[in-house]
Structures are given as C-alpha cells and as structure tokens.
Amino acid sequence: MNISIKDVLQQIRLFFILYLTLLCCCLIIKLIFTKEEIFFAVNSWHSEWADAIAPYLTDIGLGWTTIALAAILSLFSFRKGFLLATAYAVTSLSAQLIKHIAKTPRPKLYFQHELNHIHFVKGLYTDMADSFPSGHTVTAFSTAVVLTYLLKNKNWSILFLVMAIMVGYSRMYLSEHFFEDVTAGSVLGVLLTVFWITWLDNKKFMHASGWNRGLLRSGVH
Numbered sequence: 001m002n003i004s005i006k007d008v009l010q011q012i013r014l015f016f017i018l019y020l021t022l023l024c025c026c027l028i029i030k031l032i033f034t035k036e037e038i039f040f041a042v043n044s045w046h047s048e049w050a051d052a053i054a055p056y057l058t059d060i061g062l063g064w065t066t067i068a069l070a071a072i073l074s075l076f077s078f079r080k081g082f083l084l085a086t087a088y089a090v091t092s093l094s095a096q097l098i099k100h101i102a103k104t105p106r107p108k109l110y111f112q113h114e115l116n117h118i119h120f121v122k123g124l125y126t127d128m129a130d131s132f133p134s135g136h137t138v139t140a141f142s143t144a145v146v147l148t149y150l151l152k153n154k155n156w157s158i159l160f161l162v163m164a165i166m167v168g169y170s171r172m173y174l175s176e177h178f179f180e181d182v183t184a185g186s187v188l189g190v191l192l193t194v195f196w197i198t199w200l201d202n203k204k205f206m207h208a209s210g211w212n213r214g215l216l217r218s219g220v221h
Helices: 005-011 013-032 035-044 048-059 063-074 078-102 135-150 156-173 179-200
Strands: none
Touching: 005 013, 005 135, 005 179, 013 135, 013 156, 013 179, 035 156, 035 179, 048 156, 063 078, 063 135, 078 135, 078 179, 135 156, 135 179, 156 179
C-alpha cells in the first residue's frame, strides 16, 4: 500500500474542511478574549436541562466508548476495529504525557478564590489538576476522524464533528477544562490521528484478507 497524508485528508475532506473552519473561529475567539473571559462566558450559560445532559455528552469522550465502538467494528472488520483502537491508544497516551508535562490547573483550582461565582453541576466530582489538553476532546475528535475515514458515506462526518464539538463544549460546561484545553485537544486528536492512519494503514498486514474479515465472518463464535 502507498497511502499518503494527502490520501487520508482526501478521505476525510468534508470533515477536515469543516474542522479547519471551526478551528479558525476558535483562534479568533482566543485572540479577542482572555482565558478568564471565555471561561465565565461559557459558565454563565447554564440551565437545568443542560445540567442533566452535559454529563452524558461528556461520556461520549470516554475511552470506553471508543473501545466499545472498536469492538463493534471488529465484528465486521478486524482492520477497522484495530485502526480505531490503536488510534485511541496513541492519542490518549500522547494526551496524558502532555498533561503530566504541562501540569496546568483546572478551573476549580485556577479560580479557587472565586468558586462562589462559578456554576458547577450538582453531584459531579470535578478534577483540579492536569487540565491541558482535554483528554475527552482528544478522544472524541480522534474517533470522529477514524470513523469518517472508514465509512463510505462521508456525510456522516458532519454528525461525527458535531458530536465531537459537543463533547468539547461539555468539558467547558462542566468546568473541567478551559477553552484552550479543548481547542488544543481537538488539534491533537485530529492531526495525530491523521498521521497514525497514514502510517498504520500503509502496513501490508492491514490489507490482508484475514484482517478484512470480522468475528461474524470468520467462523469465530
């Protein structure tokens, strides 16, 4: 196989164009407003119904969600399941490494003297350390890229992008991360996954006949 980065980007073209547009908007917001202004702007927009659904939206960015999707894909294609699972592993480990190097405080610690002015969803535990980047956002965008790459109908990429955006926003809504954490998480998730797909899907074994079968088509019960 001779798959280039250009080939991968061609496969996710719609997703990538929309994402770049979104990223440009995020960069403009960052240039205009401060870290504190963005945080409190997001934090001020809350409601009971949003409090109820935000925890479920944020769970879409959990590793277990992606692992479950990889297991489902493996029922039909070992290659697809392996591609998704390994992309999650690489991007997640990279995010955790950066977290431990950066060691940035989360909003609850950063604004520890202003907690009375911050809205928190009742009953949820809020972390205080290792804020940068947002791991949930990394996973959500990485998963969206892989699914877009694998599925024939590229129109699904719009839904995948929207879901990834909702995960990122939920991390800010729940006061778990700053805007910068989420933006950086999306960049890491998208770019690292593109490079990983390019490298891994070029491997000969990935396109062997056995890898293009899944558990449901391999006679394994």
